Amino acid sequence: MAEVFTLLLMAGMLMCGLLLHTVSQHGASVDELSKKPNFIIILADDIGWGDLDANQPEQKVNNTPYLNLMAEQGLRLTDFHSPASTCSPSRAAILTGRYGLRNGVTHNFAVGSVAGLPLSEVTLPQLLQKAGYYTAMIGKWHLGHNGPYNPTYRVTSKHYKVYIPARKNEMATWTLKQRGQPYLLYIALAHMHVPLAPPLPPDASATARRPGDCQVYAASLREMDGLVGAVKRASDDADKGNTLIWFTGDNGPWEQKCQYAGSVGPFMGKWQTSRGGGSAKQTTWEGGHRVPTVAYWPGRIPANTTSSALLSGMDIFPTLLSLAGVTPPSERRYDGIDATDILLRGEHVGHEFLFHPNSGAAGKFGDLQTIRTGTHKAFYITGKLGAAEACGGATGRQQLHDPPLIFNLDRDRAEETPLEVGTPEYQVVAERIARRREELLWDIATDKSVSTADYSTEQSAVPCCDPTQPVCRCYTLG
Ligand SMILES: [Ca+2]
Numbered sequence: 001m002a003e004v005f006t007l008l009l010m011a012g013m014l015m016c017g018l019l020l021h022t023v024s025q026h027g028a029s030v031d032e033l034s035k036k037p038n039f040i041i042i043l044a045d046d047i048g049w050g051d052l053d054a055n056q057p058e059q060k061v062n063n064t065p066y067l068n069l070m071a072e073q074g075l076r077l078t079d080f081h082s083p084a085s086t087c088s089p090s091r092a093a094i095l096t097g098r099y100g101l102r103n104g105v106t107h108n109f110a111v112g113s114v115a116g117l118p119l120s121e122v123t124l125p126q127l128l129q130k131a132g133y134y135t136a137m138i139g140k141w142h143l144g145h146n147g148p149y150n151p152t153y154r155v156t157s158k159h160y161k162v163y164i165p166a167r168k169n170e171m172a173t174w175t176l177k178q179r180g181q182p183y184l185l186y187i188a189l190a191h192m193h194v195p196l197a198p199p200l201p202p203d204a205s206a207t208a209r210r211p212g213d214c215q216v217y218a219a220s221l222r223e224m225d226g227l228v229g230a231v232k233r234a235s236d237d238a239d240k241g242n243t244l245i246w247f248t249g250d251n252g253p254w255e256q257k258c259q260y261a262g263s264v265g266p267f268m269g270k271w272q273t274s275r276g277g278g279s280a281k282q283t284t285w286e287g288g289h290r291v292p293t294v295a296y297w298p299g300r301i302p303a304n305t306t307s308s309a310l311l312s313g314m315d316i317f318p319t320l321l322s323l324a325g326v327t328p329p330s331e332r333r334y335d336g337i338d339a340t341d342i343l344l345r346g347e348h349v350g351h352e353f354l355f356h357p358n359s360g361a362a363g364k365f366g367d368l369q370t371i372r373t374g375t376h377k378a379f380y381i382t383g384k385l386g387a388a389e390a391c392g393g394a395t396g397r398q399q400l401h402d403p404p405l406i407f408n409l410d411r412d413r414a415e416e417t418p419l420e421v422g423t424p425e426y427q428v429v430a431e432r433i434a435r436r437r438e439e440l441l442w443d444i445a446t447d448k449s450v451s452t453a454d455y456s457t458e459q460s461a462v463p464c465c466d467p468t469q470p471v472c473r474c475y476t477l478g
Contacts, residue, residue, distance in 0.1 A: 003139065006381075012262060026134065026171075036133070036182040037242050037243065037297075037300075037324070038182050038183050038184070038185075038237060038239060038242055038244070039184045039185070039243070039244050039320050039323075039454075040095065040184075040187065040190065040231060040243060040245045040246070040247050040249075041094075041186045041187065041248075041316060041322075042228055042246070042247040043094070043139075043188045043189065043248060043250055044189050044192060044224060044247070044248070044249045044250070044291075044292075045087065045140060045188070045189060045191060045192060045247065045249070045250055045254070046192050046193045046250070046261070046262065046266070046281060047192045047252075047291070047292060048192075048249075048262030048264055048280070048287070049252070049263070049265045049286075049287070049290045049291060049292050050262065050264055050266075050267075051063070051064065051192065051221055051253075051262040051263050052064055052067055052068075052076075052292035052294070053068050054067065054068045054071045054072075054076055054294075055076070055078065055265060055292055056263075056277060061218075063218050063221040063222050064222075064225040065225065066225045066228050066229030067225055067228055067229075067247065067294060068225065068293075069229075070245065070247065070296045071296075072303065072304050073296060073298060073304070073345060074245075074294055074296030074297065074298075074301050074303060074305075075294065075295045075301050075305045075307060076305070076307075076310070077295065077306075077307055077340075078306060078308050079291055079308045079309065079310050079311065079350070080248060080291060080293035080311045081289045081291065081312050081313070081354065081366070082248070082249055082252070082313050083289075083314045083357075084098070084100060084251065084313050084356075084359045085251045085281055085284060085288035085289050085356070085357075085359035085360070086107065086251055086281065086282055086356050086360055087105065087109075087142045087250055087251065088105050088109050088142050088385075089105045089359060089365075089366065090250040090251050090313060091105075091141075091142055091143055091188070092104075092117050092143055093103035093105075093249060093312075094250075094313040094314065094317065094455055095117070095121075095123040095124050095125070095143070095154075095317070096117075096122065096123060096317065097314050097315075097316075097328070097334045097335065098121075098314065098319030098333070098334055098335050098336075099314070099335045099355065099357060099366070099368065099444070100330075100357050100365075101193065101366050101368065101444050102332075102449065102450050102451070103446060103451055103453075104117075104202070104452045104453035105118075105143065105166070105378075106357065106365035106366025106453070107359070107360060107365040107366070107455075108142070108360075109142060109143065109144060109454075111462050111463075112456050112459060112461045112462045113144060113455065113457055113461060114146055114456050114457065114461045115144055115146070115149055115456070116145070116149030117143040117144055117149065117420070117453070118149055118451035118452060120449075121147070122328075122332070123154050123155065124135075124184070124316070124320060125137070125154070125184055125186065126154045127321060127329075128321070128324060130393070131324055131326045132182070133183060133184050133324065134181040134182070134183040135155055135183065135184045135185075135187070136155075136183065136184070136185050137155040137185075138187045138188070138438065139187055139188035139190060140188040141155075141188065143231055145255075145461075145463055146461050146463075147233045155186065162316060163190030167438065177308060180325070184320070189227065191221070191224035191227075192221060192253075193254070194254065194257050196220040198216060198220040198222070199223065208453075214259045216260065217260055217261070217262065221262070228247060231242055232245060232296070234273075236298070240298055240299075241299040241300070242334065244295065244296070244300070244301075244320075244323065244343075245294075245295070245296045245297070246293075246296075246316060247292075247293065247294045247295075247296075248291050248293040248294075248313060249291030249292060249293075250291075250292070250313075251281050251288060251289060251291070252264060252280040252283075252288045252289060252291065254280070254281045255280040255389070255390055255391055256283060256389040256390065258326035258391040261280070261281075261391070264279070264280055264286070264287030265310050266414060267285070267287045267413055267415070268287065268415075269283065269285030269287050269288075269409075269415050269469050270414045270416035271360055271382070271405070271415050271416055271417070271418065272285055272382060272383075272396055272415075273390065275345035276394045276395060276396040276397075277389070277390055277395050277396030278389060278390035278391070278394075279390075280348040281423050282359050282360040282361040283359070283361040283362075284359070284362075284379065285415055286377075286415060287306065288356075288359070290358060291312075295343050297343070300343075300344055301344060303430070305346065307346075307348050308348065309339070309342050309347070309349060309350030310350035311337075311339055311349045311350045312335075312336060312351065312354055314334075314335050314336035315336040315337050315338070315339045315350075316336070317334070317336045318334060318337060318338045318339075319340055319343065322338045322340050323331065323340060326416070331448075332351055332447075332449035333443065333444075333447045333449060337350070353371060353373045353433070353436045353440075354371070354372040354373075355370065355371050355372075355437075356368075356370040356371070356372070357370075358370075361392070361397075362383040363398070368382075368437065368440065368441070371433045371436070373429065373432060375408055375409045376407070376408055376409070377404065377409055378406045378429065378430070378433045379400065379404055379405040379406075379413070380404050381400055382397065382399050382401065382405065383398030383399050403421050403430060404433070405418040406419045406426055406429050406430065407419070415460050
């Protein structure tokens with residue numbers, strides 16, 4: 001396998017973006033390696049579950065035709081969750097297969113952060129490199145940019161190049177030379193995070209060009225979808241049948257950005273919104289972490305299929321390793337599950353329990369105070385602290401719940417009316433989740449592989465200050 005393929009991606013997607021690539025050393029023969037599948041992970045930023053047309057066909061919008069096609073030719077996962085509700089902890093959990101309480105990344109790193117994802121953590125690309133994979137990354141890292149925390153050390157290891165596109169609306173072209181190796185390409189899009197700067201047609205009305213118009217978000221979504229389509233075409237042309245593309249999001253829409261935020265679909269978190277405060281990014285309401293997800297692998301993943309298996313971005317780690325025939329290091333504990341049977345064989349059994357960590361809206365960062373099991377979901381804490389706001393600036397108040405609030409998403413996707421405490425349904429779920437939560441917390445407390453992240457900041461750590469570039473802003477630490 002020595003194909004060379006060219007990816008054409010618009011530079012506008014790469015706000016302060018990087019392309020990093022490497023050739024790893026490996027001992028496996030070319031024949032052995034040629035049997036291993038290629039992987040492309042496409043991670044959208046702040047995208048809403050409802051932004052994928054295929055999730056809401058009754059809306060009759062046409063903003064994601066390429067993703068819709070990928071879903072028609074692959075598998076749409078409707079109950080798939082980002083591992084956290086903000087950028088850094090979600091990305092850390094995807095790359096390590098572990099909750100933030102284990103990998104140390106429980107909230108966002110700042111522009112002046114001196115460190116990042118703890119060096120004691122082992123990433124998916126690092127493990128695939130050891131198995132002979134060629135690994136590359138395009139886009140947003142947000143897990144540390146200084147010294148050894150730079151992605152060149154966490155995603156790639158030896159020979160690498162960095163490309164920073166000149167400015168938006170120019171086309172960036174590059175080639176990925178596979179050199180007889182299977183590859184992992186991690187594309188972390190800047191879309192749909194603000195600022196949004198989509199190209200509008202020359203004949204667009206003055207209204208459409210005015211900041212604040214809702215067409216800006218839709219145009220950005222179509223731009224992102226076109227990028228996904230370009231990647232799919234390039235992949236199909238290069239090695240159709242041997243490449244898995246996994247599209248998902250890092251967290252839900254940034255609701256306080258109003259018309260520049262995506263759609264949560266029917267997952268409106270009404271219990272919270274009726275009390276003030278939002279229910280999307282930063283929160284553990286469904287809108288904060290249920291993300292649009294499509295897995296595409298022609299010939300391997302059955303076409304036009306849907307699964308409501310309860311899954312997480314943490315599952316990408318064990319699933320790709322399993323498909324590559326790689327066993328992760330046994331001295332550390334993991335939280336993701338191998339979803340191979342769900343992807344390839346139509347199984348529908350996902351997590352029996354899935355925890356959603358606090359991501360800034362309430363409680364201590366990283367604490368596991370929201371739990372899914374089956375169609376039930378329990379909250380030990382709700383509310384909003386810090387910067388989490390609804391559109392318009394409303395914030396709720398933090399509330400502890402003992403006994404927990406429990407919703408049945410099968411009957412109440414909008415999380416509006418909790419079950420009555422004392423009903424048999426409530427009691428059964430409450431006992432199960434309390435027991436499982438204790439077990440997990442004990443498991444983490446006794447996990448010798450737990451890492452601690454350094455969140456300190458320094459002015460000297462701030463990179464990329466160029467006031468003439470809209471994508472390269474200057475910061476002064478407050
Ligand atoms: Ca994000």
